[in-house]
Amino acid sequence: MRRFAIFLPIFWPCAAIAQSGEEQRPRIVVNSAATVPSPPDRAVVSFSVHGEGATSDEAVRDMVAKRDAIEKGLAGVSARPDIRAAQVGIAEVRGRDCNRNTYGNPRLSTGECAIIGYTADLQVEFRTAAVNEAGTMVSLAGRLGATNPRIDRYFLAEDKEIRRRGIAEAVAEARLQAEAIARASGVRLGGVLNVSNLSFNGPGPYDEIVVAAARVNSPPPPPPPPPPVAIGLKPRAIETQVRVQVIYAIQP
Known part of the structure; x- marks a missing residue:
């Protein structure tokens, strides 16, 4: 004190x-x-999930399959996972020679600007009470296909x-x-x-409003991975x- x-x-x-x-x-x-x-009693881990495919449906299925595998893996580390989706988006992919300048004349999706595929991206925030395992969760999420996994912050639930x-x-x-x-x-x-x-x-405790992407039928997730690389962390105290x-x- x-x-x-x-x-x-x-x-x-x-x-x-x-x-x-x-x-x-x-x-x-x-x-x-x-x-x-x-000592903090909550940790926030965030990451993105990226999917690709020849059609938008294929890209979303790829993204959802990765998301399901990541969620399943993280649930093995944290008994009560609180996974929240922040943003989800689908983008068209065109050839590298396509120049679709937004300030120029519109271009049809033909020739050099024909659509050759799609990407789907989901931003995820994972809140957990297993604060000492947050580093291991980052390691596991990266292995399972998450993009830019990281510990955002530690905080007190109350x-x-x-x-x-x-x-x-x-x-x-x-x-x-x-x-x-x-x-x-x-x-x-x-x-x-x-x-x-x-x-x-x-700010007080976080509310219970959850914005989640709709689930799409996806192929079975990959087999359970080997134990993740453990990262021992002891978070610094929260000073109130x-x-x-x-x-x-x-x-x-």
Whole structure:
């Protein structure tokens, strides 16, 4: 736990008191922060799946067969896989001599610009609680035909309790520092006038909306692969930072 505090004793001038019509007493303002390190409990692995074929259907079947093999392999590493498709697209493939400049005149799909095949691409995000096996999942996805597999990030599925701990630590530290300021200044610390949470809580747990590509009947997946190359990883801790501002009265 790392903590620091900024202290701003404020003494309100008489002119301000006269303008507001209310008596403003001197006060001590303390900005305190606490950082709570926690091991992540979720990892996000992302990759793309590429398929090719003479027709769009063949390209999609190729892509889906690879996707199914990858999902089956990853399910053997993570007991409860959460695989989500982000984008799916099909593109026409023409000869290398075809020049279809979008700013020029339209060209028919004949001659040099005749369609010679199709590609299908699917972007996938895989969320898992097996954070220490995320590197192995990247290795396995690459072996099974995934394109550009990688670990995107680690995160906490729920951090409310951690933030509550941080708030308690920050407020307790603010009290200690305010007492030290009062003693050093020769004044008596009064009660709390106001407490503000200055933290940005960030996004909460991910929702359950899933955008998935439609499944297409595909040939049987390849036989189970040999054990993947293990990549031992220990992710660094997630540092949850909480900031509070506490305003104390000064007793007369």
